[in-house]
Amino acid sequence: MVDNSIKSEDVVAAIIKKDNLYFIAQRRRDKHMGLKWEFPGGKVEANETLQEALIREIYEELNININVYEKIAEERYKDSKINIVLHYFLCSIKDGIISLNEHEAMEWADKTDFDKYDFVVGDGNITSLI
Template identity: 45%
Template sequence: MKKVTAAIIEKDGKVLIAQRPKNDKLSLKWEFPGGKVENDETPQECLVREIKEELNLSIKISGYFMKNVYYYETGGIELMSYFAEITDGELELNAHEAVEWVEKSKLKQFDFAPADIKILNCFLHDFQN
């Protein structure tokens, strides 16, 4: 099972989401940005590296949120999500089709990748309570 990370980054009441590229197996689906954990790193190290590589942003992880295990036709993933804050950098698109800062109340309007949906729903539930 692949270990994958995702960052929930909030700023000024909005959440950063990223759209997967057109040529991706989850073409144009939205997600919380992150990526696959490599053998020699922790999930937290992975998340810091992936956000820097893909978005040119330095982040500080502020806490663990939750894990979701999801099975695609190609195999299972363990998606670990963390809250993070941007500490430095100018946003660049190095791996995604687009990024958006979205109000929490509008996140459900986006077509999220299946593995991210449970995390999205739990995040919104926690936000409302």
């Protein structure tokens, strides 16, 4: 049962590309949709632009600084626990060494291999666009 009283929240996600590979991360097992793969990011806080939120979230989750380029997609997702509008941006690593602060595992995946990963809802739809 979907709770329609849950207000939608903006969430940002980074499509980090390097050498024709894409960075994906596996959600922590104790989180909603645990152990599924995702493009990292998180919730936009009050008074933040989408780009500012993405830079902050990626630094918090991965300990790296990123360049944020164009927005490539937007998805809406709602279930019994969340109601979100996902904003996807193409990004690259500016500096830093990746450290997983919020995830179980990471991969640099070729987009032809995306079907081998169990993506969170929403992110799975984006894989065909990149």
